[in-house]
Amino acid sequence: MNKPTFDITAVSTPCYVTEELYLKHNCEILDYVQRQTGCKILLAQKAFSMYEAYPLISRYLCGTTASGLYEARLGYERFGKETHVFSPAYKSEEIEELSEYAQHFVFNSIRQFNLHRERLSGKTCLIRVNPRFSTQEGHEIYDPCAPMSRLGQTLSSFENDVRKYGLSGIDGLHFHTLCEQNSDDLERTAEEVERQFGKYLKDMKVINFGGGHHITREDYDIDRLTRVILHFKNKYGLTVYLEPGEAVALNAGFLVSTVLDVISGKADGERDIAILDASAACHMPDVLEMPYRPVILSGDGKKAGEIGEKPYGYRLGGNTCLAGDIIGDYSFDKPLKTGDRLIFCDMSIYSMVKNNTFNGIPLPSVYLNTPDGLRLTKQFGYEDFKRRL
Numbered sequence: 001m002n003k004p005t006f007d008i009t010a011v012s013t014p015c016y017v018t019e020e021l022y023l024k025h026n027c028e029i030l031d032y033v034q035r036q037t038g039c040k041i042l043l044a045q046k047a048f049s050m051y052e053a054y055p056l057i058s059r060y061l062c063g064t065t066a067s068g069l070y071e072a073r074l075g076y077e078r079f080g081k082e083t084h085v086f087s088p089a090y091k092s093e094e095i096e097e098l099s100e101y102a103q104h105f106v107f108n109s110i111r112q113f114n115l116h117r118e119r120l121s122g123k124t125c126l127i128r129v130n131p132r133f134s135t136q137e138g139h140e141i142y143d144p145c146a147p148m149s150r151l152g153q154t155l156s157s158f159e160n161d162v163r164k165y166g167l168s169g170i171d172g173l174h175f176h177t178l179c180e181q182n183s184d185d186l187e188r189t190a191e192e193v194e195r196q197f198g199k200y201l202k203d204m205k206v207i208n209f210g211g212g213h214h215i216t217r218e219d220y221d222i223d224r225l226t227r228v229i230l231h232f233k234n235k236y237g238l239t240v241y242l243e244p245g246e247a248v249a250l251n252a253g254f255l256v257s258t259v260l261d262v263i264s265g266k267a268d269g270e271r272d273i274a275i276l277d278a279s280a281a282c283h284m285p286d287v288l289e290m291p292y293r294p295v296i297l298s299g300d301g302k303k304a305g306e307i308g309e310k311p312y313g314y315r316l317g318g319n320t321c322l323a324g325d326i327i328g329d330y331s332f333d334k335p336l337k338t339g340d341r342l343i344f345c346d347m348s349i350y351s352m353v354k355n356n357t358f359n360g361i362p363l364p365s366v367y368l369n370t371p372d373g374l375r376l377t378k379q380f381g382y383e384d385f386k387r388r389l
């Protein structure tokens, strides 16, 4: 678990602080995979679009991938190198502008590709396939292999379209079925993709393994990943792409908050409650959506525990009026008091890209910690709230 290397009292809260030191560490691991295998790794901007950090990341990765027009434009303008885009369904009126930014288009079906293909000459076009081979449990909203999935073509749907439209103009296949997973799950998935779609790969140039690879996690098996990549590269002569989001900025940043009030338990047996200037609902929506329990450090850098682990237990909640705006129950070595700082770990990913101004709650400022010190890159105010309403 990474700890802040900056002075947590030097920032105004709430704020996200991303540390270049940790980003660089992740990028070096990803670049190692590129150098071992000749694969190309892209930043999936969906997870992390803090473009102030793109100059650093672009020294290592080959480009970005986008979930639509705006992310594609951001990647093109701020990252450069290769720009890829996927959309479950492209809007006709966006194709022309997208073509200015993106060189690689991933389509949700051969049919979708054929709706737009005349306007895509010179582009690399891939079809997203779906092996319907689920290797994850518990997070159905993050499982593209769930029944009725709209993401990617199953083999039978793909083959129906092949009969109707043929495969001309299609340069490769894309699959994305993982979420925070290790390379054993990738290996099993890749074997299944090959079993189903292998006969089509012989005529293609590119395969994209999507995201969800937790490559920069300590227990990730990189050797197994390189074997899977090299198998596709050597057997079919394919250029292999990976497009992780999380892994690029995993554990690279923090959300720093201040305790606004501490309320003693209101009924028998109820524990005390601390109200923070950071909100689960507004500033870390995945805590409620996924859901998960963030790692928290107290101001002295000590990790908060489960209830019972340390002497002082609290329920931590945000300052919205949503009853469920609860970050979780944690215990500390010392009692919490107004003005204390609490640091939420691993808050660069799926945070800034998902936050909102529900309840008129202020958006956290954004800092980048560089070798030259802390740089405040974004600050928000009333106008940011008002403009969207």
Ligand SMILES: *Cc1c(COP(=O)(O)O)cnc(C)c1O
Binding pocket: 044, 046, 047, 065, 086, 176, 178, 179, 180, 210, 211, 212, 213, 243, 244, 245, 246, 247
């Ligand atoms: C979400 C997504 C990614 C990135 O996933 P991570 O879990 O952040 O690595 C990559 N490609 C596609 C198509 C996605 O939907």
